[in-house]
Amino acid sequence: MIQLLANWILSFDILSGMGNSVAWGLSLFIVAALIFAFVAVNAIVLVYIERKVSAFMQVRLGPMRVGKFGTLQTVADALKLLQKEDIIPRSADKVLFIIGPWVILVASVVTFAAIPFSDTWLAANMNIGLFYVVSISSIVVLGIVMAGWASNNKWSLYGAMRSAAQIISYEIPVGITLIAVVAVVGSLNLQTIIQEQAGTGNLFHWIPIPLPNWFIFHSPFLFIAAFVYLIGATAEINRTPFDIPESESELVAGFMTEFSGLRWALFFLSEYANATLVAFLVSIVFLGGWQSPFADYQGTQIGFSIITLVAIMWTLFVRAKTGRLSVYPLGLSLVITISAWLFPGFAIWMASPGIFWMLMKAGSIIFMLMWFRWTFPRLRVDQLMYVSWKVILPLSLINLMGVAIWMWLTGEIQF
């Protein structure tokens, strides 16, 4: 993308005077700014969505005052955070206290360089993209430990220590789970991983249900692996039920206790950046990235019709069981289906790959994360370790072996 941008800049007559390297540097800067802007806007939007989602799950309304339906609430909150007093405790380690949040933010922003938003929207097409993302994102723990230690607060220290233990423990199962996918593709390049998932095929290779060629439907092992990865990643980004580093009912706010104003906002920013990153990774690795789930426009129409049928049946089932009527999912799917049948252009657009599908998939994963967060209690430290070392890790190892055997059975690889 950077090279494309540089070429595009050089194609203008006025700008062609600048050398190739200058143009390249300029476009590098532009792309970096774009990614940062994406992360910032993304956080603001996600905070709003999270507040609304949590509110609806908790029979509330959420923000309603600033802007229509409270849409500008998070913008107002961000502005408020910017102008809040920046407090550095007297006995804090000033240097670490200042750079800690920035380390976290930088570590979570630079990972987006390797994320392909679509077939062309990609900052850096690395052949070790997956490895890069996984390794850079674990730098976050350094920043957390810095922040926790520098605060000179016992609660912060507890939070930082818990966080370090947690993130390092969950790196391993997450890494192994990703290796299972890498074993299928044979490449660490994220673009290649996505391109491998093009087209339609049978569910689990043999069951004759036509489904996209995504890796989640590749084999039962990768199906489990997707959830294993989701759980491990939830733990890595410190979200409920694994949010023990900042568990607000125990450690006040964990490593963020002493931070205020802009610095605190940076934590928030990186938290949502990390959540987005995880969602992107899940959709890239298991859900086909920017590939459309539908092969062609007829596929779109039929697919949506099936979804609507399922929605109708589900609604009737719920109505019969609890006597309550939930019209929103049904209405939404009906509207989309009808428009897919009425406007072939819409159906064709839905069937074509692009950034829309990437965002949709990532969005649903983020919704899952929110759903977890507003439903579950929080685990204890030792239970967290138990889940990591005794459940997730064996499961991911079994998955790795199972995928290898599966590929041998299906004839994808031969010995």
Place this chain on the structure above:
Amino acid sequence: MGRLHAEEMVLNMGPQHPSTHGVLRLKLRTDGEIVSHIEPVIGYLHRSFEKHAENLEYQMITPFTGRCDYLAAMGSEHGYAMAVEKMMAIELPERVEYLRVIFAELQRIASHLVAVGTFGLDVGAITPFIYCFRERELILDLFEMASGARLLYNYIWIGGLAHDVPPGFVEKTYEFLDAFDERVAEYNQILTGNKIFIERAADIGVMTPEVAINYGVTGPSLRASGVNIDIRRTEPYSIYDRFDFDVPLGQGLQGTIGDSWDRYYVRVLEMGESAKIIRQALDQLPVEGDVKSAIPRRIRPPKGEIYFRSENPRGELGYYIVSNGKNVPVRLKMRSPAFSNLSVINEIGQGWMISDVIAILGSLDIVLGEIDR
């Protein structure tokens, strides 16, 4: 190799801490995450209730009793009113007794809803808390209908009630009860049966019956240890002997008898039993009766003293009142249940992790207002 030199760290939990249910301070001696000693420091909410009471006439004390246990103000008022009535040997109209029981039991449900919800909050589940408060608001609506206040009622007076209930109250209460069972099922679905919740609460902070009795733990926390003591049953006051209800005991369904999960679940079951009592009381409620007929013009209990105890949502609420025949008590001591219930925390919380101490504290269901009085 020399031994690694390690020290215990003293951790100040509170007075400003999200999970201490008020302004409680716990001095924790910790070794890593493990807590080796807990020293509760209380008194941050001390409002000298007993000193006030020595300077106020009997009927003026009633609003202050509600302010002690502000989550169960009706229960506090009920206990106080009954103590003074017993001293003065006042016979109450039937309707008053029934209405009092209805309100005390509604208050028990409301208080347990807070206990259940905040326990969920302590272990990290935020949503059940909101659901519980939604139902609590419905109960507070009923209270508001009857007394005009939502939290501190001053409704149960010595010798009667402040007013009769308005028309439509009984129907509205039935309505609430009909919807309530379904809601309890919902809590069980989202919280009680949740595996993470069970892991966090079961087997944590086991309180043996001996420890519970020796520390004076009462109420649901005692019954969770398997001790069948409910003052409504063992020493029936008011008209509790007319109702058919069970006393839920801790059975160790998910772990050991007397663990945090049992303390939680006993409260969930007690809500159902209270609903049962309210239903019976509403069925039997006499239509006629002046609720103010027995209120004495002058409240001057004869010279003497009394210790009267009643079952509040948190446990045994006792009033020790000494009268010298004047309209002001010489001494009024409130034996608040949470005061004794909190004192056990060092015994059952030692050796657990910080997260568990929070869970244990949440399962004891303390209200700092009545601990500090």
Place this chain on the structure above:
Amino acid sequence: MTEQEIYADLSSKFGDKVIEFMEEGTLNPTVVVDAGAIAKIVTYLKDEERFQFDSLMNLAGHDADVETEFSVIYHLVSTELKHYITLKVFTSRDEPKVASIAEIHRTADWHEREAFDLYGINFEGHPDLKRILMEDDWEGYPLRKDYVPAEFYRGMRIEKVK
């Protein structure tokens, strides 16, 4: 077992340490005992098979008047046999001291601290006798009838309501 029987048993066992039996002027029949012997009596009541007073419901300090002695009232209950007894001890105003029962009934631990806090009654043998509700450096004992409300605390003026 009635309070009368318990009193008879106690007075035969402890002799003049058990001072009198009060039924007049109280709704809870009370045995007045010696302040020094309360720990022994409570232990006896707890351990004896016939009594099994294993639970201390309440412990209250009391100051009737500026002239009289302080008293401490113990309300005991047996969770097994479901009977009650109220014990009362008197202690002098100048040097109030009562034997502590905090090691026998752990309930008494905080209740005795409270009585110490509000009345200044010294419970001898209490493991950690310090103020519980008031500040550690509060002067005076607020529930004594001759207590004069403080005007200042650490230089902060305490506002009086009318």
Place this chain on the structure above:
Amino acid sequence: MSYFSNISSAITTLVDGMKVTMGYFVRPREHVTLQYPDEVWPIPTRNIGVGEIESYNTIRSKLVVDFEDCIGCKACERACPVDCIDIETFKAGPDEDIGTTKNDTKIKLRVTSFTIDMSECMFCDLCTHPCPEDCIHMTPDYQFISNDNVKLDVTPEERWRDRNHLIYQFSKVSPIERAQRQAEAEKVAAAKAAAMEAKKAAAEKAAATKAAQEAREAEQAQTAAATPEGIGVPIAPSISETPVVQTEPVPVSTPTVESASEPEPMEKIEVPLETISTPEIPEVKPVTTETAAEPETQTEPEDSSKGETENG
């Protein structure tokens, strides 16, 4: 084996819980939020039959006195546990007709000031019951915020007491008359004090301080009374039921002067009985389906659509 059963029970119970939250997520209309200034809590109204005040509301918020009916018996002052009511009366002359209450009780005492300190009130409702004329009662007016009666020259002494101007003073007499009466009372008190001084040498000191204090008060009151005359505002001794921010002792009381010269702000904060008896609730919105009012009374489109949704 318990290892696997643990994992499976974890999955099933967690999914169970997720069903509940998702169930509410897809039914966002079941929310219980009340958007406060736009939607107001439905206040239960009813007549509990206190005297002749019909539809006396049980919601206990602001304490208000129907001042014309007050006979100055001070029953409420005595009943108040926190002493938030302060009544000042003096005896009417033998042939002086002050009027009667609505219960046709002849008023024998002229009430110079009736002060309710809402910052101290604890809403216990104990004062309303002993009132023989049923003239003091609690109203559902829970919004105490107001821009009126802002008193700026609050001394640090008064500040802790005068929290957000919550002291309401009712008075039947003008400040001038009140000051005169106070001066009279002071004279009587001074005479008494002098008598006592002569009588009891031991109590000399205490009496002197008391007299001095009262003299000071009277002096201040006189200055307060002098100010309106100075700026020429005519104040007839008429019944004015004006809650005035009042902190004792009365210094040169600017809000009194302002409210006397400008009647508009007085109108705003006046709490006449009519507005109490018919409380207007702009929007009554049911909180949940359980507390929903009768659908007939609900004319709001949002509510009717809600009913439709529920009916299927």
